[in-house]
Amino acid sequence: MAFGTNYEGIPQGGGLVPQGNYEAIITNAEIRQTKNGKFKVGLTLTIRNDIQQDCQNRALFIDIWRKREPTPADEQVDGFNFAQLMAVSRAAQIPSGQSFESLEQFLRALCGRCLLAVVKHETYNGETTAKVDPLGTEPTQFPECRHVQKQRQQQNPAYGAPAPRQQQSYAPRPAQGYARQPMQDALGAPPQQYASYAAPTQQAAPPYPAPMPVNLGEFEEILSAGDVPF
Numbered sequence: 015m016a017f018g019t020n021y022e023g024i025p026q027g028g029g030l031v032p033q034g035n036y037e038a039i040i041t042n043a044e045i046r047q048t049k050n051g052k053f054k055v056g057l058t059l060t061i062r063n064d065i066q067q068d069c070q071n072r073a074l075f076i077d078i079w080r081k082r083e084p085t086p087a088d089e090q091v092d093g094f095n096f097a098q099l100m101a102v103s104r105a106a107q108i109p110s111g112q113s114f115e116s117l118e119q120f121l122r123a124l125c126g127r128c129l130l131a132v133v134k135h136e137t138y139n140g141e142t143t144a145k146v147d148p149l150g151t152e153p154t155q156f157p158e159c160r161h162v163q164k165q166r167q168q169q170n171p172a173y174g175a176p177a178p179r180q181q182q183s184y185a186p187r188p189a190q191g192y193a194r195q196p197m198q199d200a201l202g203a204p205p206q207q208y209a210s211y212a213a214p215t216q217q218a219a220p221p222y223p224a225p226m227p228v229n230l231g232e233f234e235e236i237l238s239a240g241d242v243p244f
Contacts, residue, residue, distance in 0.1 A: 030144045031069050031133050037062045037154055038074055038131045039161050040106065043121035053080040055094050055121065057102065059131055059146065064160040071164055074131055076102065076146045092117050092186045098148040105129040105151035117186070128154040128161075 042058035057076040061069050080093045087096040094117070103120075106127035114120040130152040136145045 043124045062161040
């Protein structure tokens with residue numbers, strides 16, 4: 015079959031995504047466990063292909079770690095970095111006052127939302143990586159999104175079906191004497207429901223033993239005071 019070459023939307027090679035600002039969409043958000051047993055919230059961002067910009071369809075990553083010495087605010091989100099989660103939430107424009115029954119539900123609400131990601135290169139132990147600082151994310155300048163998510167694998171019988179992804183089990187961190195209240199975003203509007211983004215299907219995480227209500231109202235105070243927990 016005859017065809018012509020067309021390079022529109024093709025990722026610009028491998029290697030690191032260059033430093034700079036990128037309009038991106040959150041295509042996955044989940045709790046992951048590393049090989050050494052540490053937990054993190056892993057966010058996968060895809061550089062949007064509905065906007066004229068470099069590196070369309072390339073992936074970016076945000077890691078938000080569970081803290082060794084969590085503050086009371088961190089304990090509301092199972093010990094993960096509260097300020098970083100709220101910075102992403104604000105950039106993704108989740109309405110103020112939105113309530114969530116669990117951290118998992120909050121992560122599902124992030125999927126499909128757009129934001130502006132700032133990529134910087136960091137070198138550690140001789141290895142340079144492209145990092146997105148969650149505290150540096152900003153609201154998108156192009157809220158009307160027509161991004162088309164690329165399929166991870168075409169359904170070509172010659173390659174067989176892709177292996178199902180193994181979902182890791184996760185148990186919420188036990189509270190350390192902090193009273194938990196209904197989880198709310200820091201910005202103050204009535205609860206709404208959000209559908210997950212139609213990205214590649216994943217196996218749902220196992221249910222939590224019990225709902226994890228959290229109060230996120232201290233976010234603005236934390237950032238304004240400069241006391242950002244890491």
